[in-house]
Amino acid sequence: MIAFEQRASTVLFNLLRSHRREGYFFLPANICPIVPITLAKAGRAFEFVDIDRKTLCMNCDGVVASWTGRRKGRPAGLLYARTYGAVFDASETFSTLKAIDPDALIIDDRCLCPPDFPETPADHVDVALYSTGHVKSVDVGYGGYGVIRDGVPYFRAQRPFDSDSLSAITANYKHSLETRHAFAYRDCDWLDMSLPTEPLAVYRHRVEHELENAIRQKTQINTIYANRLPSAVQLPSVFNSWRFNIAVNDKAAVLAAIRRENLFASGFYDSLAGLFGPGTAPVAENLHRRVVNLFNDRYFSPEQAHKLTDVLIGLERSHPGTLS
Structure with missing residues (x-):
């Protein structure tokens, strides 16, 4: 059911x-x-x-x-x-x-x-x-x-x-x-x-229709990211359906550079161990310290994606090692 x-x-x-x-x-x-x-x-x-x-x-x-x-x-x-x-x-x-x-x-x-x-x-x-x-x-x-x-x-x-x-x-x-x-x-x-x-039935029809649109949008934007960003920072493609994810050396600098150009990205997901319940999770914590989620949905255009990659390429040139 x-x-x-x-x-x-x-x-x-x-x-x-x-x-x-x-x-x-x-x-x-x-x-x-x-x-x-x-x-x-x-x-x-x-x-x-x-x-x-x-x-x-x-x-x-x-x-x-x-x-x-x-x-x-x-x-x-x-x-x-x-x-x-x-x-x-x-x-x-x-x-x-x-x-x-x-x-x-x-x-x-x-x-x-x-x-x-x-x-x-x-x-x-x-x-x-x-x-x-x-x-x-x-x-x-x-x-x-x-x-x-x-x-x-x-x-x-x-x-x-x-x-x-x-x-x-x-x-x-x-x-x-x-x-x-x-x-x-x-x-x-x-x-x-x-x-x-x-x-x-109505909900399902709407979701399946929007899925077709989402796949087209994500494919177009992901292609821009994949072709223009260093392969070393890209997570395997299986992780790039929801958003296009990269792992960088200086996450704060990357997010700040993106926002200075009136663009946006995110940095999900943090480890909740020790905050919402006891324990530690070093692998999850390390992943969160490095991962930046680049948007690839209807809230982000291919033009914005191209501009964002320009920002990241320029950041790496001016501050080598920020990305990889």
């Missing part, structure tokens, strides 16, 4: 409340902050895991070691996030975890990936989670959905929603990241649980 809601976090909340098995969930350290906040709202404990140096996704050896060690009791499941929207075969990971604990809830978080509407999730996955909200791979302004395997319980919750609460909690977690101070969750009505205003 497909569970369609206002936000992907609403789908996640409903899943967590419906899945009544006790225990904590594993999360990758470089997850979007709204995910642990959603778990906190659902009353579910979680533990951060560092990422793998190659896949840039959750380090599964660490998960298996912690799962089998059961230092904190039996886990309830995990959320496997596709860093920068990378789509690759992770079935070996999921099958390993299901072999350890067949009843665990395995969520494949594809919120940064191009949206898809398969009839069922991939093998050994209970839920595939997608988002079409602001600045996602396909942005229709709202919406998230989960492709849920038969037999996995899903019940809609009904709670009030307050947009001011959402603004406040967003400001709070951003402040925590900026100041590197621990985030303390206080429950409020930040999560929109109202029903979508259009049928799933």
Whole structure:
């Protein structure tokens, strides 16, 4: 089945409340902050895991070691996030975890990936989670959905929603990241649980139409980045669907140079270990120190992309070693 809601976090909340098995969930350290906040709202404990140096996704050896060690009791499941929207075969990971604990809830978080509407999730996955909200791979302004395997319980919750609460909690977690101070969750009505205003079929048609446009735009802009920027700074192409990602030596200088030319880029995703929960994640922390996300969506034109590469090429010429 497909569970369609206002936000992907609403789908996640409903899943967590419906899945009544006790225990904590594993999360990758470089997850979007709204995910642990959603778990906190659902009353579910979680533990951060560092990422793998190659896949840039959750380090599964660490998960298996912690799962089998059961230092904190039996886990309830995990959320496997596709860093920068990378789509690759992770079935070996999921099958390993299901072999350890067949009843665990395995969520494949594809919120940064191009949206898809398969009839069922991939093998050994209970839920595939997608988002079409602001600045996602396909942005229709709202919406998230989960492709849920038969037999996995899903019940809609009904709670009030307050947009001011959402603004406040967003400001709070951003402040925590900026100041590197621990985030303390206080429950409020930040999560929109109202029903979508259009049928799933209409929404799906709109998403699939926008996906075609997004692919054309991303292909055009990614080609500019790939042809003009040094190959040494480019992440492998599998990581360049959501945005075009580069790893540089001086991230602050790169972002400052871009902004001086009235252009924009971002630097997601920070490690949440030590801020939203205990632990350290050196691989995720190192990745965040270096990665710059270059836009390739409808908010950024090919002309802007060309100008941005001029800025970066000029920066490297005047300050060698800034990029690579």
